[in-house]
Amino acid sequence: MPYDDQAPVLQFCGVDKSYPLGNRARRRTVLKDVSQDFAPGRMYAVVGPSGSGKTTLLSLAGGLDAPSAGTVRFRGRDLDRIGLDTFRRRHAATVFQSFNLIGYLTAARNVTSAMEITGVRRRGRKDRADELLGLLGIAAEDRHRRIQELSGGQQQRVAIARALACEVDILFADEPTGNLDQDTADDIVDILRKVAHDDGKCVVVVTHSAKVAAASDEVLHLKRGRLSRR
Amino acid sequence: MNLFKRAWWRLTATLGKTLLLTGLFFVVCALVLSGFLIRSAADRAAADAKDQVGAVATLSFDINALMESGRAENGGASGARIDPDDRLRSGKADALGKSPVVTRFSYKVESAGLATEDLKLYRAVPPPPAADTESGDFFKVEGVRDLAAMPSFRNGTSKLVAGKGIGPDTGDGVLVLEKRLADANKLEVGDEVTMRSFPGDGSKGKKRQFTVAGIYTSDTASSSQYTPALADPGNLVYASPNAAGALSAVTPTDEGSDIQEATFTLRNPGDLPKLKKQAAALGLDPDIYPLAVNDKQYKQLVGPISKTAGFATLTVWLVSLAGVAVLSLIVASSLRERRRELGILLALGERRPRLLGQHLVEIAACAIVAIGLAVPASQALAGTAGSSLLAGEVSDAENDKADEEKNSYADSMGGAAQDEEPAAEPIEDLDVRLTGADLAKVGAAGLGIAALATLIPGYRVLRLKPRQILTKGD
Numbered sequence: 001m002p003y004d005d006q007a008p009v010l011q012f013c014g015v016d017k018s019y020p021l022g023n024r025a026r027r028r029t030v031l032k033d034v035s036q037d038f039a040p041g042r043m044y045a046v047v048g049p050s051g052s053g054k055t056t057l058l059s060l061a062g063g064l065d066a067p068s069a070g071t072v073r074f075r076g077r078d079l080d081r082i083g084l085d086t087f088r089r090r091h092a093a094t095v096f097q098s099f100n101l102i103g104y105l106t107a108a109r110n111v112t113s114a115m116e117i118t119g120v121r122r123r124g125r126k127d128r129a130d131e132l133l134g135l136l137g138i139a140a141e142d143r144h145r146r147i148q149e150l151s152g153g154q155q156q157r158v159a160i161a162r163a164l165a166c167e168v169d170i171l172f173a174d175e176p177t178g179n180l181d182q183d184t185a186d187d188i189v190d191i192l193r194k195v196a197h198d199d200g201k202c203v204v205v206v207t208h209s210a211k212v213a214a215a216s217d218e219v220l221h222l223k224r225g226r227l228s229r230r
Numbered sequence: 231m232n233l234f235k236r237a238w239w240r241l242t243a244t245l246g247k248t249l250l251l252t253g254l255f256f257v258v259c260a261l262v263l264s265g266f267l268i269r270s271a272a273d274r275a276a277a278d279a280k281d282q283v284g285a286v287a288t289l290s291f292d293i294n295a296l297m298e299s300g301r302a303e304n305g306g307a308s309g310a311r312i313d314p315d316d317r318l319r320s321g322k323a324d325a326l327g328k329s330p331v332v333t334r335f336s337y338k339v340e341s342a343g344l345a346t347e348d349l350k351l352y353r354a355v356p357p358p359p360a361a362d363t364e365s366g367d368f369f370k371v372e373g374v375r376d377l378a379a380m381p382s383f384r385n386g387t388s389k390l391v392a393g394k395g396i397g398p399d400t401g402d403g404v405l406v407l408e409k410r411l412a413d414a415n416k417l418e419v420g421d422e423v424t425m426r427s428f429p430g431d432g433s434k435g436k437k438r439q440f441t442v443a444g445i446y447t448s449d450t451a452s453s454s455q456y457t458p459a460l461a462d463p464g465n466l467v468y469a470s471p472n473a474a475g476a477l478s479a480v481t482p483t484d485e486g487s488d489i490q491e492a493t494f495t496l497r498n499p500g501d502l503p504k505l506k507k508q509a510a511a512l513g514l515d516p517d518i519y520p521l522a523v524n525d526k527q528y529k530q531l532v533g534p535i536s537k538t539a540g541f542a543t544l545t546v547w548l549v550s551l552a553g554v555a556v557l558s559l560i561v562a563s564s565l566r567e568r569r570r571e572l573g574i575l576l577a578l579g580e581r582r583p584r585l586l587g588q589h590l591v592e593i594a595a596c597a598i599v600a601i602g603l604a605v606p607a608s609q610a611l612a613g614t615a616g617s618s619l620l621a622g623e624v625s626d627a628e629n630d631k632a633d634e635e636k637n638s639y640a641d642s643m644g645g646a647a648q649d650e651e652p653a654a655e656p657i658e659d660l661d662v663r664l665t666g667a668d669l670a671k672v673g674a675a676g677l678g679i680a681a682l683a684t685l686i687p688g689y690r691v692l693r694l695k696p697r698q699i700l701t702k703g704d
Binding site: 086 | 232574579
C-alpha cells in the first residue's frame with residue numbers, strides 16, 4: 001500500500017502501551033487510548049509531569065517500540081507494516097535526552113555515519129555535516145574531536161546536528177535544551193522552529209521547559225497516560 | 231561501506247582492545263598452524279617411509295586351520311597332510327609375485343642334502359664317541375628365489391662376503407655356502423662341489439654337482455657343545471628352489487616344489503587386501519594360507535612421528551575449541567559493553583545483520599593480522615616443539631625396543647623363534663615446511679574461529695531492542 005500524502009504525517013489511533021510488572025501477570029499501563037494527528041510543518045511540544053509517559057510516547061512515535069494496542073501510522077500506513085527499522089531509517093530521527101552519540105567517533109563522523117545509515121546521498125555529506133555543526137555552534141577544531149572530549153552542551157548540539165542531517169520527515173527531541181545554557185537553548189529552539197516552518201518537517205519535542213512549549217505551534221499535555229490538547 | 235569504516239574507526243580508537251584481541255588470535259593461530267605444520271611434516275615423513283620400507287606380507291601354512299577345516303588327509307604317524315591340490319607351490323607364489331602391488335618377493339623350499347667327499351659337514355665340536363650321528367647328519371638346504379629378500383639377509387644377521395647370491399634368474403646348479411663350511415672344506419667361489427640328495431629312507435641318494443656361487447657369513451654362532459650337524463648354522467646351504475626340490479625327498483610337480491612360506495614386499499601396507507584377493511583367485515584357501523602383513527619396520531620408522539602428529543592434531547582441535555570458547559566470551563563481553571553503541575545504531579535505523587557484520591569485520595581484521603604474524607612464529611614453534619616432542623617419543627620407542635630385545639633374548643634362550651624383521655631406526659627429524667595448503671587451512675581455521683566467535687554471541691544483537699537500551703542506559 002503506498003503512502004497517502006493527504007494523511008497526517010504521523011497518527012496515533014487508540015494507542016495503549018503497557019509493560020509487564022515483576023510477576024508478569026500484572027501490567028502497568030503507561031499510555032491509554034492515545035489518539036493524535038501530527039502535521040508536517042508544525043512544531044509540537046509534549047509536556048507533562050515526570051512518569052506521565054512522555055518518553056514512551058516518543059518511543060512509539062519514533063519507531064523505537066511498538067504499541068500494546070492501537071496503531072501508529074506514518075502517512076496512513078501502520079508502522080508495523082512499514083517496519084520499525086525502515087521507519088527509523090527513512091522517516092524519523094530522534095534527539096535523545098542522553099545524546100546517545102557513538103563515543104569512539106568524532107563529532108563530524110557521528111553526523112556523517114548517521115547520514116550514511118539513513119541513505120543521505122554520498123555527495124556533500126561532509127559539507128552538510130560541517131554546515132550543521134557550524135550552525136549549532138560547534139567550532140571547526142571541535143568537529144574532529146572524539147565525542148568524549150566534548151562538553152555535555154557540545155554533545156547535545158552534535159546530537160541535534162545528527163538528527164537534522166538525516167533528512168527525515170519527522171524529528172523527535174527528548175528534552176533537547178535540558179543540558180544547554182539559555183542562549184544556546186534559545187538558538188536550538190529557533191533551529192527546531194525553522195526545521196518545522198522552513199523545511200516543512202514535523203517536529204515533536206518532549207519538554208519541561210515553558211519557553212520551549214511557548215515556542216511550539218501546539219502543546220500536548222500528557223497526564224497519567226492520557227494525551228490532551230491545551 | 232559504512233560498516234567497514236566504522237569497524238576501522240572502532241579498531242583504531244580502541245587500540246588496546248584491538249591489540250589484546252589480535253594477541254589472543256595470534257596465540258590461537260600460532261598453535262593451530264604449528265599443529266598443522268607438525269601434522270603435515272609427519273604425513274610427508276610417513277609417505278617417505280612407506281616408499282622406503284614398504285611392508286612385508288607373509289603367506290604361510292597354518293596347520294591348525296587345516297585340521298579344523300576337515301580337509302586334511304591322514305598322514306599316519308606324521309599327522310595331517312594337506313591335499314595336493316591345495317598345496318602352496320613355487321608356481322603359485324611366482325604368479326602372486328607378479329602382482330602390481332608387489333615390489334619384490336621370495337619363498338623358501340626346505341630341503342636337505344647329504345655330505346660327499348668334497349663337501350663334508352662342518353662340525354664346530356666333534357661328536358662324542360657314543361653319539362648317534364645318523365639322524366641329524368645332513369645339510370639343511372633352503373631353496374630360495376631371492377636370497378637378499380630372506381629375513382636374515384634383510385635384517386643384516388647374514389651377509390654375503392664373496393661371490394653372488396641367489397636371484398630369480400640364477401640357475402639351478404649353484405650353492406651359497408656359509409663361510410665356516412667353505413673354510414672347513416677349503417672352498418672358494420667358483421669351485422665345483424657335489425651333494426647327495428636326501429631320500430629320507432636311509433639310502434644314500436643321488437649325487438648332484440653344484441658350483442659355489444657365493445659365500446656368506448651368519449651372526450649365529452655355533453654351539454660350544456656338540457649338536458647334530460643339521461642344527462649348526464654353518465651347515466645351512468642356500469640353493470635355487472628347483473635345486474632344493476631336486477635334493478628333497480618329495481619330487482617337484484609341474485607347479486614347482488612345495489613351499490612353506492612366501493614373503494611379498496608390498497608398495498604400501500594398505501595394498502594387503504588386493505594381494506589377498508589375488509591369492510584367493512589362485513586357489514589358495516585364505517584360512518589355510520593366511521596372508522599377514524608385517525609392518526613392524528614401517529611402524530618402527532613412523533611410530534614416534536605418528537604419535538607426535540597425533541598429539542599435534544589433538545592440540546589443533548583443543549586450541550581451536552578453546553579459541554572459539556575464549557573468543558566467544560570476549561566478543562560476548564564486548565557486545566555487552568557495546569550495547570549502547572548498538573542501540574544508537576539501531577535507533578538510527580542500521581540493519582541488524584550489518585551490525586553483526588561490523589563485529590565480524592573487526593574480529594576478522596584482528597584474525598588476519600594475527601595469522602600474518604603467526605606464520606613465522608609457528609614455523610619456529612613447530613620446529614622447536616615438534617622436535618622436542620619427537621625426541622621424547624623416539625626415546626620412549628628406543629626404551630620399548632630395548633625392553634623388547636631383552637624379552638626376545640629371554641625367549642630365544644627358552645627356544646622361541648626370534649623376530650626376523652630387520653630393525654628400523656625411527657625418524658628423528660621433523661622437516662617443517664610451510665605450504666600454501668597449510669596457510670589456507672590455518673586461514674580457514676582462523677577466520678572460522680572469528681566467524682563462530684562472532685556469530686555465537688551475535689544472536690544477542692539480533693534480539694536487541696533499541697528503546698530498552700537507550701532509555702534504560704547500560
